[in-house]
Amino acid sequence: MQQPASNGAGHLNGDAAPANGDVSPGELSQTDQEIVRLIGQHLNSIGLERSAAFLMQESGLELEHSAACTFRQHVLAGDWGKADHDLRALQELLPPRAADTDTLREMKFIVLEQKYLEHLESGRALDALHVLRNELTPLQHDTARVHRLSALMMCAEPEELHARAAWPGAGPESRDAVLRRVQAVLPPSLMMAPARLRSLLGQAAQAQAARCRYHLAARPASPPPIPFTLLLDHRCPANNFPIHPLQVLNEHCDEVWYCAWSADGSRLASGSKDNTVMVWDFHPDTKRLSFRKSLEGHSYGVSYLAWSPDGRYLLAAGPEDCPDLWIWNMETEDLHLKMTHNAEDSLTAVAWHATSDKFVCGGTRGQFYLCNLDGTLLKGWEGIRVNALACRSDGRSVLAADTHRRVRAYELSDRSDIADAAHRNLAASAETSRGNLIQEEHAIMAMSLNHADDMVLLNVANQGVHLWDIRARTLVRRFRGLSQGHFTIHACFGGAHQDFIASGSEDNKVYIWHIQGEEPIAVVSGHTRCVNAVAWNPVHHDVLVSASDDYSLRLWGPSSHQG
Numbered sequence: 348m349q350q351p352a353s354n355g356a357g358h359l360n361g362d363a364a365p366a367n368g369d370v371s372p373g374e375l376s377q378t379d380q381e382i383v384r385l386i387g388q389h390l391n392s393i394g395l396e397r398s399a400a401f402l403m404q405e406s407g408l409e410l411e412h413s414a415a416c417t418f419r420q421h422v423l424a425g426d427w428g429k430a431d432h433d434l435r436a437l438q439e440l441l442p443p444r445a446a447d448t449d450t451l452r453e454m455k456f457i458v459l460e461q462k463y464l465e466h467l468e469s470g471r472a473l474d475a476l477h478v479l480r481n482e483l484t485p486l487q488h489d490t491a492r493v494h495r496l497s498a499l500m501m502c503a504e505p506e507e508l509h510a511r512a513a514w515p516g517a518g519p520e521s522r523d524a525v526l527r528r529v530q531a532v533l534p535p536s537l538m539m540a541p542a543r544l545r546s547l548l549g550q551a552a553q554a555q556a557a558r559c560r561y562h563l564a565a566r567p568a569s570p571p572p573i574p575f576t577l578l579l580d581h582r583c584p585a586n587n588f589p590i591h592p593l594q595v596l597n598e599h600c601d602e603v604w605y606c607a608w609s610a611d612g613s614r615l616a617s618g619s620k621d622n623t624v625m626v627w628d629f630h631p632d633t634k635r636l637s638f639r640k641s642l643e644g645h646s647y648g649v650s651y652l653a654w655s656p657d658g659r660y661l662l663a664a665g666p667e668d669c670p671d672l673w674i675w676n677m678e679t680e681d682l683h684l685k686m687t688h689n690a691e692d693s694l695t696a697v698a699w700h701a702t703s704d705k706f707v708c709g710g711t712r713g714q715f716y717l718c719n720l721d722g723t724l725l726k727g728w729e730g731i732r733v734n735a736l737a738c739r740s741d742g743r744s745v746l747a748a749d750t751h752r753r754v755r756a757y758e759l760s761d762r763s764d765i766a767d768a769a770h771r772n773l774a775a776s777a778e779t780s781r782g783n784l785i786q787e788e789h790a791i792m793a794m795s796l797n798h799a800d801d802m803v804l805l806n807v808a809n810q811g812v813h814l815w816d817i818r819a820r821t822l823v824r825r826f827r828g829l830s831q832g833h834f835t836i837h838a839c840f841g842g843a844h845q846d847f848i849a850s851g852s853e854d855n856k857v858y859i860w861h862i863q864g865e866e867p868i869a870v871v872s873g874h875t876r877c878v879n880a881v882a883w884n885p886v887h888h889d890v891l892v893s894a895s896d897d898y899s900l901r902l903w904g905p906s907s908h909q910g
Contacts, residue, residue, distance in 0.1 A: 389544040415538035427462040452488040555581040563888040565843040589891040594902040603894040612886030618649025634908040655703040686722040698736040709733030735794035754785035830854040841883030851878030
């Protein structure tokens, strides 16, 4: 069969007769018409232009309006005079309400800006000046942008122009960008967004991955590539989820209170009541941990650990009666500093600043400090009894869960001196009065902040694990199933997008939830006493470690690596 002719955009006149008289636009619902147009656009984009043209002829539809098609051709060819004329034709097709807004000036400005930049790049300074004075300026649209464009007249070389204008130069990339920007202010009945079908499929894949019970990897990009089939709804198998026992580590000789991965996922640190920190190497190919070193010399048990974001240092804190902090240099694996500010202190909670050169620490006796790596106090807050700390990634504030069942935000300062007590108390009072984010009804035992700085997990006495949106200051979800009394149990986020929550439990199990549901998706047994902490690998998302009072660490991973 002879295929109908096509212009470059797959446009055919809307008055073309349907093939064999089978279908007319009036017989198709609006949704069906849009699907046909989406398919036609996609066929064009992959080079099947004759197929697209036949589809549009058979359906009796237009891929996009003829005026939009002509405008696209002239923009891609850099024929700015004709493109400007096309805009006037498009103007007549806009709804009255849209035509009365700033839409028309915005479209014209986008086209003239590209025209001006191309003149400058090609060395046609007089033509560029004419566009600036006689076409862009009279629009009286985005005056600040016009002023910035005028400053580009001083660019001596095209490379300087590209850098200062953040513009790639004349060519398909920048002209496609013009089309996308114009399309954004045009109704889709006139001009569809580029690769609209791909974008929709990417969004659908993202939504399916977000809902998938066991999806650990990064969600597909939009537009694709999509790493799984579109022919079925996506479901990851449980085989790849970290619920299968891989390894039991029994090197500690007393209760294991905490465990933490380095930011690159290559090392694990564990702290125990036996006064040691043990460091382990993770082997991603075999999904195994191997003992590296024991960091000894602690005079108390180790109840909390924190790796610096750059992986160079490890902070170790003790139980309530411990006034000391240990800072280990993890490049040399030697003690960098044992910090003791006051023998009456209780420093049980620590958190690194995003720059890795300072940290906050505190405890339930009312100490709360900002310190640098040599132990110098940079700032202090009096009378804040701290159970848990988490620094925000912007470096401006720290979240503190206190003994009044609250989470509050405290501003950090870059100054190196400590103000007098009266000034410090006044500053702390002002900060806390405007920084109250969360109020719980029961004691907050532990806290974990997500990478996006918008969600926080709280282990709450007699309640379990609560998820809070700290920007909206609302309780999002109460996760069910685990046993949480007054022991300090730590929960964590997991997965590439932190879509999962894991927590230890007083009933000797590990509980895992999807962030969208309150009921656990997995309950993992193996420990024989209380599970105090869990740590999800931040890079290798299919492995999880748990620490227990039964003196052991357990590594969980995919079933393919069991045995």
